[in-house]
Amino acid sequence: MDDTAHRLTDAPTPTPYDRAAEARWVPEPDKRPGRTAFQRDRARVLHSAALRRLAGTTQVVAPMRSDFPRTRLTHSLECAQVGRELGAALGCDPDLVETACLAHDIGHPPFGHTGEEALDQAAEACGGFEGNAQSLRILTRLEPKRFAPLDEAPARLAPWPGRSVGLNLSRAALDAATKYPWPHGAHPTDPASPKYGVYADDLPVFRWLRAGSPAGRKCFEATVMDWSDDVAYSTHDVEDGLQAGHIDPAALRAPSERSELFKVAERYARDAEPEELADALDRLLAQDWWPESYDGTARARAGLKDLTSQLIGRFCLAAEQATRARYGPGRLSRYAAELVVPREVRLECAVLKAVAVRYVMQRDEQAQLRARQRIVIAELAEALTRRAPEVLDPVFAAMYAEAEDDRAALRTVIDQIATLTDASALALHARLVGPSRS
Numbered sequence: 001m002d003d004t005a006h007r008l009t010d011a012p013t014p015t016p017y018d019r020a021a022e023a024r025w026v027p028e029p030d031k032r033p034g035r036t037a038f039q040r041d042r043a044r045v046l047h048s049a050a051l052r053r054l055a056g057t058t059q060v061v062a063p064m065r066s067d068f069p070r071t072r073l074t075h076s077l078e079c080a081q082v083g084r085e086l087g088a089a090l091g092c093d094p095d096l097v098e099t100a101c102l103a104h105d106i107g108h109p110p111f112g113h114t115g116e117e118a119l120d121q122a123a124e125a126c127g128g129f130e131g132n133a134q135s136l137r138i139l140t141r142l143e144p145k146r147f148a149p150l151d152e153a154p155a156r157l158a159p160w161p162g163r164s165v166g167l168n169l170s171r172a173a174l175d176a177a178t179k180y181p182w183p184h185g186a187h188p189t190d191p192a193s194p195k196y197g198v199y200a201d202d203l204p205v206f207r208w209l210r211a212g213s214p215a216g217r218k219c220f221e222a223t224v225m226d227w228s229d230d231v232a233y234s235t236h237d238v239e240d241g242l243q244a245g246h247i248d249p250a251a252l253r254a255p256s257e258r259s260e261l262f263k264v265a266e267r268y269a270r271d272a273e274p275e276e277l278a279d280a281l282d283r284l285l286a287q288d289w290w291p292e293s294y295d296g297t298a299r300a301r302a303g304l305k306d307l308t309s310q311l312i313g314r315f316c317l318a319a320e321q322a323t324r325a326r327y328g329p330g331r332l333s334r335y336a337a338e339l340v341v342p343r344e345v346r347l348e349c350a351v352l353k354a355v356a357v358r359y360v361m362q363r364d365e366q367a368q369l370r371a372r373q374r375i376v377i378a379e380l381a382e383a384l385t386r387r388a389p390e391v392l393d394p395v396f397a398a399m400y401a402e403a404e405d406d407r408a409a410l411r412t413v414i415d416q417i418a419t420l421t422d423a424s425a426l427a428l429h430a431r432l433v434g435p436s437r438s
Contacts, residue, residue, distance in 0.1 A: 016091070016331050016333045016334070016336075017037075017038075017093060017096075017172060017333065017334070020171060020211075020212065021170065021171055021172035021334065022037035022038075022170050022171070022172065023170065023171050024037075024168050024169070024170055024171070025140070025165050025168060025171075025205055025208055025209075026146055026147075026148050026149070026165050026168050028146065028168065036093070036095065037170045037172075038093050038095040038096040038099060038170065038172070038173060039095050040170075041095070041096070041099045041167075041169045041170050041173040042095045042096075042098055042099045042102070044145060044167045044168075044169065045099050045102045045103050045106070045139075045167065045169075046102060048106075048143050048145075048167060049143065050106045050138050050142070050143045050419070051073065051076070051102060051103075051106060052073070053419065053420075053421055054071060054072040054073035054076055054105065054106065054108070055071050055072075055073040055074075055421075056071065056421030056422055056423055056424070057071060057072040057073070057108060057109075057110060057111075057112065057421055057422060070236055070237075070240060072105050072108055072112070075105065075232060075233055075236065076101065076102055076104065076105050076106075077102070078232045078236060079101040079102075079104065079105075079225075079228050079229050079232040079233075080098045080101035080102045080228075082101070082228040082231055082232050082312060082316065083097045083098060083100065083101035083224055083225050083228035083229075084097055084098040084101070085316070086224055086227070086228060086316045086319065086320060087221060087224045089320050090220075090224065090320060090323060090324075090331075090332045090337075090339075091330065091331025091332045091333060092220065092221050092224060092331075092332065092333050093221075093333070096172055096173060096176055096221055097176065097221050097224050097225060097228075099169070099173045099176065099177070100173065100176035100177040100221055100222060100224075100225040101225050101228055101229070103135060103139060103173075103177040104132075104135065104177055104179060104225055104229055105131070105135070105229075106135045106138050106139065107131045107132060107133070107134030107135030107136070107137065107138050107418065108131045108134075108135075109129075109131065109134070109377075109417065109418040109420070110373075110377070110417075110418075110420045110421055110422045110424070110425040111370070111373040111376075111377065111422055111425070113131075114370040114373045114374060115373060115377055115425075116129065116130070116131045117374070118373070118374040118377035118378055119377055119381070119414060119417060119418060120194075121378070122377065122378060122381035122382075122414065122417075123381075123410065123411070123414045125406070125407065125410055126407040126408070126410040126411045126414065127184065127199055127200055127407070127411075128184065129414055129418070130184070130194070130195065130196055130197075130199075132178075132179050132180050132195065132196070132197045133180075133184075133196055133197055133198050133199050133202070134415075134418050135177065135197075136174070136177075136178060136197060136198055136202060136205075136206065137199060137202050137415070138166065139166050139167050139169055139174060139177065140165060140166040140167075140168075140169075140174065140202065140205045141163070141164055141165070141166050141202065141205075142164070142166060142395075142415060142419070143166045143167050144164050144166070144395070145164075145166060145167045145168060146164070146165050146166070146167070146168035147162060147163065147164055147165065148162055148163055148164075148165055149162070150162040165205075171208070171209050171211070172219070172221070172334070174205075174209040175209050175210065175213065175219045175221075175222065176219055176221035176222050176225060177222070177225070178197045178198075178209070178210075178218070178222060179195075179197060179218070179222060179225070179226055179229075180195045180196050180197035181197055181210060181213070181216060181217070181218055181222075182196055182197060182198075182215075182216050183196055183197075183198050183199075183200065183203065183206075184196045184199075184200075186216075187216075188215070188216030188217075199411075201408070201411070213335065214335060217335070218338075219334050219335055220332055220333055220334055220335065220336065220337050220338065220339065221333065221334070223338055223339035224339055226339075227315075227316075227319055227339055227341055228316075230315075230349055230353075231311075231312055231315045231316060231349065232312075233353075234311075234349045234352040234353045234356070235307075235308050235311040235312055235315075235352060236308065237352075237353070237356035237360065238307075238352050238355050238356055239304055239305075239307065239308045240356075240360070241355070241356055241359055241360040242291070242294045242304055242307075243294075243296075243301075243304060244360070245294075245296075246359045246360050246363065247294075247355060247356075247359045247360070248359075249290070249291050249292055249293055249294065250292070250293065251359075252281065252285060252355070253285065258278065258281065259274075260358065261281075261351070261354050261355065261358055262274045262277045262278065262351075262354070264354035264357050264358050264362075265277050265347075265350050265351050265353070265354035267354075267357075268349075268350035268353050268354065269346065269347055269350040272347055272350070276347055277347060277350070277351055279347075280344065280347035280348045280350070280351045281348075281351045283344070283348060284311075284348055284351070284352075287310065289303070289306050289307055289310045290307065291303055291304065291307060311352070314345070314348075315341075315345055315348070315349060318341065318342050318345040319339055319340065319341045319342075319345070322340040322341065322342050323337065323339055323340040325340070326340050376425060376426065376429045377417065377425070379429060379433045380417055380425065380428060380429050380432065380433070381413060381414070381417060383429075383432040383433050384413045384416065384417065384432070385410060385413050387432070388400050388409070388412075388413055389401060391432060392412070392413070392416055393416060396412050396413075396415060396416040399412045399415070400412045400413070
């Protein structure tokens, strides 16, 4: 390792990251000496338009339908806080883990996972749509910050010299933000999995950022980010559901409700038996801080915040202790370790996810809204494809003009839709298609 590498912002000891981890696809000097490579990465993501856009993007419920629920941006900020502290406790560079957490949802389109599913159908002719692959595309192509030199060899910066290289983050930051380090159909254990992290035309930068990495394996920082994501949204979605009155704590003790709940939980823990899921829920219900009811008073709100804090601490401390038990007290980073999360804790997290899905996302009102949102995305894709490039934003109109074939042209249309917020998608749909009841 390079002992002259940058230092942690939170500790004076040298970090275990070498020059290859700090390298950028297009080399560039630092404007202000003394900053670490990962401090620069964090700043670039934090100041990006792509991150700001998430303020208007659905997390569980649509933005501005209520003052309380999270947006995709507040979720990302909370995930970043969880990941930064857990990563630092295990020896990761905290700025690196925070960067990955801030960026992990940056490719999510309007209307959350509903929009992702609708765009996947609209993008079938160009290889489909996946929010995680779109995140990599935004970080390395669509968010304009740096451009490749005009005289750079095409083999180095395919598909053309002079193209945007997005935020030009370090190799370690891009790797840490890659939750699924494989292309479509190349899942290491399940080729039928719909999850992947790179589109075919972004493979050049993917191969660069994964150089020297074990095939199909996430780096340690990515596993910390992934667990922090699970912890943040499972706990906060339940908090939002309780606050909104959609979750009745008493229902979690009713046998008929529990049976239906565990059917949902099996999506997140496919190898778990109902008895294991019941035990996981009962462990949570037995805690002193688990609410028996919620009436919206100040004392109840304080209890709700304590519930969230207790759950986050429980899940993160369990992962930290289990990882230390396996790997010892040293600093862990890159491919020197994998995050260890005890099975019991994973099942508790799975049950919390199921609570949010059953009582918030599966409500009839939400199902009807999602159906209308799918129509909006489909009609937007048809209208933009038919009328491109005239109706595209200037950035995407230029990309459309440079598209080498129909697949690349369609991908550009999909890129534009994916950069919209919920509100701007509805506004553009109203202008090009007509009013929507969404």
